[in-house]
Each structure stands twice: as structure tokens, then as C-alpha cells.
Amino acid sequence: MSLWLYLHCPSLLLDSLYAPSSVQAVGLVSEQEGRLVQLSVAASTHGLSTGMGLGAAALICHQLAVYPYCAVKEQSALEQLATQLYPLVAEISLNPPKGLWLHVSPMLALYQGFTPLWQAVTQTLVESGIRYQAGVGQTPRAAELMAYGHAGKISTDPEHLQAALQQLPLAAAPLPETVKTQFTRLGLSQLGELIALPTASLTRRFPRTVVDYLAEVRGAQPTPLRYFQPPLQFFQQRVLLFELSEQAHLLPIIENLVSALCRFLVQRSACTPALTLGFSLRDGCEETLPVMAAHGEKDVERWMALVRLRLASWQVSQPVTAVSVTASQIDCHQPGQTDLFSAQQGEQNRDELVATLAARLGEEAVMRLAYVDHHRPETASQHVPYHHSATPPASAPTRPRPSLLLPQPTPLVGKVTLREGPERIVTGWWEGAPIQRDYFIAQNAQQQWLWVFRTPEQTWFLHGWFS
Template sequence: MLWAYLYFYQITLDTHQESGLSPVDSAHLEIPSSPVIVYCEKTNHIVQRNHAALQQGIEIGHGLAQAAALCPHVCIIPFNVDNEHLTLTQLAHRLYPLASDIVLDTHNTLAVRLDNLVHYYGGHKALWSTLTHELSQSNVHYHFATAWSIEAAKVLALKGIDRYYDNHDDIRQSLSHCPLSLTALNKKTKEALTRVGIHRVHQLLAMPVHELGRRFDNNTITYLTALRGEVFPRVKLFRPAEHFEHFALLPFDVENTQHLIPFMEKLLEYLAHYLRARNLQTSTLSFHIAFRDQPSNHLEIKSALPQSTSDSWLSLLKLRIENLVLPEPAVSLTLRCDNFEAIDDNNGDFFSNRFNDVAQKQLIGRLNAKLGEKCTFKPSISNTHQFEYMSNGPRLTKETVFSSDIVPTFLFEAPKPLTQSTQVCFGPVRLHSEWWHDAPHKRDYFIAQTRQGVRMLIFKDEASKWWAQGLFS
């Protein structure tokens, strides 16, 4: 076997700095390039810091008071294990289309099995280039290493080897230089080994198996044999969820929706990548805007036409949040999508009657995003062929409506005399009223167009007089 182990040593900091802003946007928002640290309240230690904080003398392991003394204006981000695990899961989602055997080890580490992929990629170099290219798109820092087991690769990655080894001799030589403190042995076992003069991993690997069996319990023996590559403990492989969810911690408190758009656009790009990799599209997505004290704001966006690109969703998003007022500054965003549709390639003639249908659905989606779904409705007609008894309005039930190409969008309450010049485009269609009406009539209906381009439904009655019945939009 061959496993790669990835250690994302500043994943919270990377998420904070991954704002998705261009240099122009950053200058416009006046985001300062200040020292940033990630502080763990439980241990009272600095666990992550950026380069600006390092220049101020702040090191990992310092306390909060020491960091504040070195840099009074340092930006402090609270450490949250759940947020890191969520970000790690999102990275696993990006890698899954490229490598199916992924193990989420801790909140900031994962392992990828490589030996079963080398044949498909045509070599180790092409395989590793593909994986690292995908990670580079996420703008995360990490240490990595490869070895015959997850346990051995983890030791090398924690040491920061950053080497791709596919030869057992190279792996064994690199392990020999690693200190015992990097192993996953418990504290009591490490102290016992230190007392007998074992300080390096190569000393531990050189111990005979019967000596290990006499000195340690079964769990320790299992770990040590896995570290040697003699056994391979069973692991739980990552499987992607059926829905898409991406979380983004905002690098500063955002007070208005216009400044939220760049961060939302970044999340839409992640969604577009997810859809493109799976040949999917969606017509509904939702944003959750979180605040410090107020309840989260749920923002649902619907499109009349299923979309799969970030640009198409971004235009609807801008219309949707144009009039939205935040109750207080936002601190984080979450994009979630549950309903997907497969992109069907068997669409027949791509150009046949496609433009009008797509343009109509795009217009409906933009109107819903701008005005709200309660402010728009699709006109429908009642179940009769007599225009006087038809009614345009919201659709109530499927049984009370029907569709017809000759029915106009807007009907007059009563026919009006036709007083302007028109040109007939379609017709005639002869309609007789029902026998039970008081005034039965016979009419020849036409679709006509005025000089201004307005299309009307007109008819000629039995007395050869012309009337207008409605307008087409």
C-alpha cells in the first residue's frame, strides 16, 4: 500500500484569509494587512499565526497576554474544532472525484490512498500533480508525506517532510530521523520507552516483535506493527453527502449586503465546481447568514431554469439581496443545496424552440428574485373556450386550467371595437358559444399585430364588425 497524509496546520487561518476578494475590492473595503492569530481558549495558546504576526515576534505556543504585549493591535480568531472539521470535509469533497479512498483522521488531517490510483493516472508524478493542483485551488497550507501506512505517513507529515516517496528504503530512512514524540503512542508508553533509551522512531522499528509483545498492550502492538507496515488496521472511508454545504467564516464583520457579495460569489464558485464534477444542475439554493446575537437569516434563491454556473446564480443573488437590510454585522456564511437535476445530453435539436423557452424562464427567475415569489404569478385560464368566461389569475388547481396558444396574456372585461390598423398574423379560428347561453354567437378569431408591434386577439362577428378581445405580452 501507499498512503499520502496531509496535515493542514493553519486551516482556520486559511479560511479566514480566503476572502475571495480581488485587490481592488480589498482596497475599496479598506481591509488592513494586520497580524492575525488563532487562539485556543482551552489551552490559552496561540495555535496558528500569519506572517505579519511572526514578524511581530508572536510564535505558536505563546499565551494571549504575551501575544498582546508583542502586538497590541493583533486580530484574534477563536479556535473552533467543529469549524475546522467542516472545512476539512469540504476539502475532502473536492478531492473525492479524483481519489475515492479518503480517510478523515483528525479535525485538520486526512489521508489518501495512492497505490490503487497510479495505474489510472499513468504514474506517480501525474497522480500527485493532479491532487496538489486541486488543493492549490483551495488556497490552503499543508505539510504532506507518503508511506506504506497511514500511521507512518502521519509521522512524516507532522515532521514536515513534504516529500513524495514511493520506495520503501526512502520511507524507512526518513522515519529513522523522526523523534518519538511525533508518534501516536500515549504519554505513558513514550515515557517508558524514553527511560530505556529509545528516543527515535528507527530505534522503535528495530525492536524485535517478541520484545514488543512482552512490554506493551495489544493497542500499542497494533499501532507499532502498522507503523512498520506489517498490518493495515481497518479504517472508515469518507463518503460525500448527498447535499452540498459550504461554510465560510468572514474575515471581518460585514455590515451591509453589498460587501457580502464577494464572499457569496466565492461560495457559488465552490457550488459550480461541485455541480460540474458531477454533471448536475439545480434550481434552488439557500444562504444562511449568521450574526453574533441575532438569529441566522435564511435567504432562499430560486431559478425558473436549472443553473450550473456561478455567473448565472450571481445575477439572481444580486437582485435578491438588493433591498435586504442586515439586522447587525454578519460573521459567517453557509451555502446549502439539497435538490439536484442531472444534465440531460439527449435534448434533440438544440436550436429548436429553445431561445423563447429559455428566455422566458430566465425572465421569470429574475422577476422572482427581484420582487419575491409572492409578488409574481403565472397567468392561467379557466376551463372554457369562450373568452368572456375566462379569467386570468394565479393557478389554483390543475383541473381548472388548460393551455392554448391563441389565448392572450391579458383579456379585456368586454370586447372593444377595433379602431387601429392591424395586420393579421394567424387565423381564423371559428368559435361558437354554448347553446345554453342567453345570447349565442359565432365568431372568427385572429391574432393581429399593430404598427407598434403589439399583438392583439381580434375577432369578426356575424355582422362583419371587428373587435379586440385581449393583448399578448
């Protein structure tokens, strides 16, 4: 038996983007009609209802906060919800603007029944703070109708499902109002009465779309579905109900978004080396703060430690109206594990130290040496940001180079013993500053290893020390 679960989220955009508390009266309004389309629990408690005009709503509830409804943002919220449910059910299809079909029958063997699967789905919905109506049916359309007409009555018994479908009021069907009016005139009130009519009679009385819809409900005709594929990148935004100017007030919101990112990564056995914090300001401007990790990371505590260091050097220039977290580079491989018996267990390695310094001081403040395609030793390297990669990278010298290079050569003082060389470097003649040097690796009386060279005039200079 094929089994489908349908989730209808009547306040999807409000719950996911604004996340009002149980005492905040919030509503979304259609800018075209000027009427409320989504309400928080507190707003409904005050007696407000969808379809109400703003004037009447303001008279009933003076504390009502109103925000514009955006269909594009709700589509994004629906995709985010599907992404959160994807690790539980592989076959998910979107029914915009507020619905999801979940094909649960292939997952029953894995979960050993419908009840454990349903508990996992509801736990995800509760953690997301999204209100929903659910229905189960043997076809996608039947599950959708059950969600509208018998929300909360979840059963997988075939006989019960068929009986409940027959008794479903036609007013709950997602059909045009003109068609529902025609049902009423014919004395039809339940879906079973409509299904019992011969197909030829239905074709004469109703549009072809109604006949096809009923065929999809019965399973006589397949419902065209496109299965959802989760995105390869992460983006989540939280619009603030009140403007915030203190970092201490922004941190809990950021931590909530970073936690969502880490759940996204854990579900995919993936990690990310960087995330970007986005802040929408009062004047409409956007500010972004990149945060880099030492390597691919998916731990909430480690990310939040870097985020706090990054925020310590950032000042809130204007009140913030929205916060977002973006991760564009998702890596499937995991970072290497530290040796269990290493003497440095629990200490930071080099990359972790660099990530901490970059978060505290900024990426441009942490530098490293990079090779430059130039033969003159004092100009053959340069300082670049640690995470910057040259394109294309210059090739490293084939002969040894000292770890400490003097900015300018100095005359050699004292006796040395030549150990290796010479290496002749002749360059700069095309630049008007020619040099000709014979370099040697030498050792002085203190057993220090030096990099020295001799000029054509037989003058000796010290240019660096080997570690």
C-alpha cells in the first residue's frame, strides 16, 4: 500500500522568518489587498482572523505588529523546511506556497512502522517552531484533503482512511469557489457523494480540471510531482521584530542560526571552512562579516567561539533589522583527526591558531610568506593574507633558502667554513639594477648556518640564517 503524508503550514512565512514568541501579536499583510494573511498565536488570541482589514485589526489589538507578506520569501521558507525534513524522508515534493508531500511508505521498514517516523517529523516541526496541519492518505491528493478536513487525525489503517475520505466535507477541497457553489446547488456536501457519481456525469457537469482532480484523489490518475533536491549551500535569515543595537542581544539569534547550519552539516556528514554573517541595517544597507575556520568545521561551540572573536572587532553602526548566516562552500570530507595519544592533545594546532587570530584581528592581519616569480632573493617572496591563495602559485626555489632572510645584505664579519655552493644568481640587467652573486651555505664558529654570497669584486656578504 502506498502511503503519503501531507503537511500544510498556514503561517509558514511568519513562523520561520519572524519566529514570534507566544506573547507577541504579529501579522503579515497582503500589500495588494491590505488584509491580514498570517497571524501569530497571540494575535489570534486577541480575536484577530485572517482576511481582516488593517483598520479593524488595529481597533481590536493595539499592540499588533504588521509586516508585509512576500511570496518569494515563503517559497524559500518552504524549501528550508523540506531541507530539514529531507534526512527523514527522501521523497519530498513541494506544493507551494504552504504544503509538502512526503512519500512515507518506502521509509516504514527503516523506521519499523509509521509511528516512529511521525514522531521524528513532528519533533523537527516543533523544533522549527512551525505550526502545521497534517493528513495521511493512500494518494498525494487524498493526504492533502485529509490535512485540510481532518487535521490532527492521523491513521494508517486503509479502511479508516477510506471512510474518512468519503466523509470529508467538500468545502475543505482546494477547488475554486465557483465549483464549490455548484456542488452546493446540486445538494452535494461530502466527497463520497461526488466520487460516487459516474465519470460521464462529472464530465458533463464540471470542468475537466475537477474530473482530473477527483481521479488523482482516487488514485485512478497519478499526481504529477517533482521530487525535491536539497540545495548544496546554506542560507537562513531571521527578521527581527524589534531593532537591536547591542551585540549581546544579537548573539542568541546568531547562535540559533549557526546551530541550524551545523544541523544542516551533520545531516549530510559534511563541514564548511567558512561562514558569512549578514546584518540588515535600518537604512536598508547590508553589512557582512566573514568568519574563517582552520579547516572544515561543523561543531556549534567551535563556530560560536570564532564568531564571538569576530564580533569583538565589529561595531554596530546602526540598529539591525535582520540577521542571516550563509555557507557557500560545503565539503563532504571530514578534517583529519588528532592522534589520540599525542602529547599536544587539547592544544591548538597551527591552523586553529591562525583561525582564532584571523577572527580576532581580521583576515588581513594574519600573513604568511608566498613565493614570487623573481630571481633576486630579497624580492622573491612577499607577505599575503594567510587564507589567500595565489593564482597561479609561483614555484618554490629548487635550492635551499634560509628561514630568516635579511632585508638587505650586510658585510660578512668573522671566519666561516663553506659547506655547500656556489649557486650563481645573475638577474636584474633588464631592469637597470643588475646583480651577480655566488651564494654559499656556510657555518661560523658558533656552529650557526649562514647564507652568504660573493660578488665579482670578491666582497663577501651575509644574507640570512638557516634555522
